[in-house]
Amino acid sequence: xxxxxxxxxxxxxxxxxxxxxxxxxxxxxxxxxxxxxxxxxxxxxxxxxxxxxxxxxxxxxxxxxxxxxxxxxxxxxxxxxxxxxxxxxxxxxxxxxxxxxxxxxxxxxxxxxxxxxxxxxxxxxxxxxxxxxxxxxxxxxxxxxxxxxxxxxxxxxxxxxxxxxxxxxxxxxxxxxxxxxxxxxxxxxxxxxxxxxxxxxxxxxxxxxxxxxxxxxxxxxxxxxxxxxxxxxxxxxxxxxxxxxxxxxxxxxxxxxxxxxxxxxxxxxxxxxxxxxxxxxxxxxxxxxxxxxxxxxxxxxxxxxxxxxxxxxxxxxxxxxxxx
Numbered sequence: 001x002x003x004x005x006x007x008x009x010x011x012x013x014x015x016x017x018x019x020x021x022x023x024x025x026x027x028x029x030x031x032x033x034x035x036x037x038x039x040x041x042x043x044x045x046x047x048x049x050x051x052x053x054x055x056x057x058x059x060x061x062x063x064x065x066x067x068x069x070x071x072x073x074x075x076x077x078x079x080x081x082x083x084x085x086x087x088x089x090x091x092x093x094x095x096x097x098x099x100x101x102x103x104x105x106x107x108x109x110x111x112x113x114x115x116x117x118x119x120x121x122x123x124x125x126x127x128x129x130x131x132x133x134x135x136x137x138x139x140x141x142x143x144x145x146x147x148x149x150x151x152x153x154x155x156x157x158x159x160x161x162x163x164x165x166x167x168x169x170x171x172x173x174x175x176x177x178x179x180x181x182x183x184x185x186x187x188x189x190x191x192x193x194x195x196x197x198x199x200x201x202x203x204x205x206x207x208x209x210x211x212x213x214x215x216x217x218x219x220x221x222x223x224x225x226x227x228x229x230x231x232x233x234x235x236x237x238x239x240x241x242x243x244x245x246x247x248x249x250x251x252x253x254x255x256x257x258x259x260x261x262x263x264x265x266x267x268x269x270x271x272x273x274x275x276x277x278x279x280x281x282x283x284x285x286x287x288x289x290x291x292x293x294x295x296x297x298x299x300x301x302x303x304x305x306x307x308x309x310x311x312x313x314x315x316x317x318x319x320x321x322x323x324x
Contacts, residue, residue, distance in 0.1 A: 013038040015048045015057035021167040022146040027097040027190045028061040053086045060193035067187045069124035091315025093192030103177040104168045105160035117148035118162035129180040237291035243311040256307040263300040291316045
């Protein structure tokens with residue numbers, strides 16, 4: 001990676017979940033040019049959102065979901081807070097990274113390891129190997145796999161980490177087992193975040209976005225952004241939005257989802273999280289094929305307002321999903 005000294009002061013910066021050698025770091029390096037961008041490590045996923053919202057970094061890379069272990073709950077919960085805490089943030093891209101985990105330690109033999117450090121997602125992605133090889137060992141969750149490698153190096157014999165081969169090289173750890181993930185095609189999807197100017201956020205002035213209606217112009221692509229609709233044969237876009245509906249109204253969620261069917265918009269994902277505004281009330285995250293500037297999508301958003309209590313478009317981006 002090029003040194004910061006070799007880049008101009010105004011070089012765009014990319015916030016990633018640190019320290020260096022995390023999967024998020026590697027995904028960021030694959031997506032952004034190291035000769036033209038600065039890479040800034042953050043301690044938590046929330047710090048990435050804050051760095052982009054405040055403008056200290058132009059881009060952020062955050063993990064969203066894994067093909068083996070599902071959603072990254074920390075990221076979903078931060079998107080849930082977007083209306084009030086991060087009103088300027090929009091998703092403008094996605095990238096996929098094949099994740100391979102190794103068992104790292106200064107301990108000579110796996111059987112002599114007493115405690116294992118890793119990220120919650122990594123533990124979930126390696127359950128079969130863990131239950132077979134280190135069942136009963138203490139598992140300790142930390143902020144990232146690279147941080148786990150740091151701790152294993154600091155504690156020495158008896159401690160181990162589930163992390164990447166890159167982390168092993170960075171911290172001088174032995175690789176006691178390779179490719180311990182449950183699925184050989186283990187893949188994590190990451191979102192690219194950008195900050196909209198205050199004047200392009202509903203309400204203006206940099207304040208919280210209004211919790212009710214979404215104006216299409218609110219997330220209109222700007223020159224130099226990654227959010228322009230895709231063109232070219234075989235290209236397509238996806239859009240992610242979140243909304244709540246009246247859970248006391250029979251069929252409210254069904255009516256909301258039917259809008260996408262009626263407008264011919266294919267759903268690619270639906271997830272939910274507690275709304276934190278009322279017990280047993282949920283916020284739904286829906287991803288579908290289409291760009292928010294397309295007429296069919298604009299019509300769907302207007303129709304969806306009839307069945308939701310509040311709604312927010314989190315972004316439109318080119319589909320980069322691996323083709324089978």
